Amino acid sequence: MGPGSPEGLLLGVALDALLGDPRRGHPVAAFGRAASALERRLHGDSRVRGMVFTAVLVGGAAGLGVVAEKAARGRLARAAVTAAATWAVLGGTSLGREGRHMARLLEGGDLAAARRRLSHLCARDPDGMDEKALARATVESVAENTSDAAVAPLLWGAVAGVPGLLAYRAVNTLDAMVGYRDPRYVRFGWASARLDDAANWLPARLTGLLTVACAAPSGRARQAWRALRRDGAAHPSPNAGRCEAAFAGALGVRLGGVNVYGGRVEERPELGDGRAPETADIRRAVRLSRAVTLAAVAVAAAVAAGRRRA
Template sequence: MIAWMACMTGFILDLIFGDPVWLYHPVRLIGRLITRLEQLSRKVCRDRDRRLLTAGVLMWVAVCVVSAAVPWVLLYGAQSIHPAVRYVLESFWCYQLLAARSLGRESRNVYRELKEGSLAGARKAVSMIVGRDTAALDEAGVIKAAVETVAENTSDGVTAPLFYMMLGGAPLGFFYKAVNTMDSMIGYKDERYLCLGRCAAKMDDVMNYIPARLSALLMTAAAFLLGMDGRGAWKIYRRDRRKHASPNAAQTEAVCAGALQIRLAGDAWYFGRRYAKEYIGDDIRPVEAEDIVRAGKLMYGTALLALLLFGAWKAIAIWML
């Protein structure tokens, strides 16, 4: 019951306040642990592929166990003091683990720069939320990058952590964040991380498999409720949801493209190298800055539907027990 209440409270706090940037975020501690273990692994393995593969598995286990065990122990201690202490602590962590308001705010920064006529400012703003090279993007490229990251992170930053927190409280939420952070830091397919990051990349695919598909279905429902092209969202989802190297990334991106009646994805540059990608969606109309706002509304609608669905499921499970 406390975990359920904490998830609901954390979600509301995130919608109101967004990420508390004034406070050191626990995910940064996870990132520091990953960096230290990577340094140790490379020192021991000395670029030997089989050793790096093994080290990657051991890194994944160590980071995930520590990330879940520490909050579990602290919540156990808080519970021994008083259930209210645990509720406050877990609510705050749930609040930190969600990113709806922050995602909306950062994408709005891109929109604001575009409306003010500053393409350079928009490129800088979008570089804060995407991993691709942004220096050479034109206005349409900036808009597409912002819309794509809002669509994809609707699952990674909102519905997926909410799903796991409803399932196992803040400790399981931290477990998910550890998996997600490892993938973002070392889960690349380049020469440096192909072996060391393979386990991190594969396990991120596993952890996001169900949440990504639930997010896509909820986003389609949100498109209907918000008066967007719900039929188009469903059509493009069924057709284009596999058009990505990741089995999960195109799920919500396809829905968003269909709902907004625009074409997303296509080739992109990362670290000075061009990567060929298939297009997602139909080029029914040109992209425009307002699409960033529409994608944000779609994200919030999806998040609220996820809260209602996961919250009701958790409440029923508690009642049945």
Template structure:
């Protein structure tokens, strides 16, 4: 955890500043740069005329190329930085855009605000920016479920996981993780086009998130007002989720709030019958999003404190 202090710097900068819109307009964002590279590889290597085995092999090569490039770039930058606390500070500044702490909070809060006033149309518009399901099919409970699920899962994928790998390895760790996670989000789903080509991206992402997802779930449990319910729900229901990792933070958050989440949902007009997490509990409402955000804020603060302790130790 030699770079734990750098991750505290990155979290603090993101909490205070986010990623300013004026900066995004001028230079974009590292994830969008990765996205353009992945899109080019997908267009060039994922040929529909090729047999599945060849497309899977091409996907393995493409995914590894992106990850190796990201890790190598991080190592190269880090190797030329001065040593000591100056290096820690500079690594933290450079890692800042790779920690989506404020963005996640603001996007989920943007769903809660109109939902609290009964503006379902505005809440659907806001939630469509953070989930892929059909917003037109969502009522108040469906919108609240989608927002809470996104908050829980992305707390792991967007903050805890990159910070975890960054604390271990610095820039190579956090850049490598963001490459893995972006690959999964772009080509790791089970669509007809990507079920073979994206196989490696999805499997690598499962491995990279194994520890961070469980760590996020346990942090939620520690900071929940319903600790025993959160722990019981996580240990009972986490493995019911279609993802080997997302179920841990999501089930912990469901128990922490005393609500049920996941369950059937619409994607592109089709129903997917996902199992409920915390089945038997009530449906969430707008106010539960605010309580979820409070758990999230406490979790991020505790994570920063733990990293600071590691850095000082």
């Protein structure tokens, strides 16, 4: 696998900004259906079965990327293939739309609709959540998914081209499908969850650093850096905490607290020193996410161009 096409990455980002995710026929949805079909055949309370499941699907996605790149002869064709793959795997525009939609619902006082909509961003139980709890959940989801939906795929696309783009999205999708700690997936989903941790290790830390840089215009770079260094490792996820802590410092809010997943209560450590997030902070988080994504685009294009010259 060679480096990605910088022109293709830039064009793919532009397509995502203009079009967002397709409403029908999304390639990631098709991959999810294939994964569900394979899970029905392979599922068992076994790490080995889960490893086979993960290897087949991630390997298949990477192999498809290799075939697509080899079929694209010439720089223009490779840029076009990279652009299509980048558009297919990016989710930054849709993430921003979801965040703004949640903000509108909360601004309008429609808590019932906001609770129903929360599932588009995260897997928390929304029952009984008030406006501030919904605002915190949304800000945390925007922060974490800035890495998953934008920074990570761009970085993998820069380093490993179309195979890297498709393989990363496969890994991230499988983690969302089976990477839970409930009895059904605690062993079967182990490989998918651990592979997702590994694939996001560097992108999450890059997201934290880019967040610090993007906080400079608001004068909060020092606070973002302090929160990132002090609180980033406190989160139970090896990666999400870096993104959330940096966002907390950059926005001047305090994230973390009690979350409920499928009836299971988790007490998350506090990240940042500020006040509890409010509805207005959602739009601020979306703007910060967009700035971080644009910074990641520049980094990814530079990495891809440098690798191509090497």
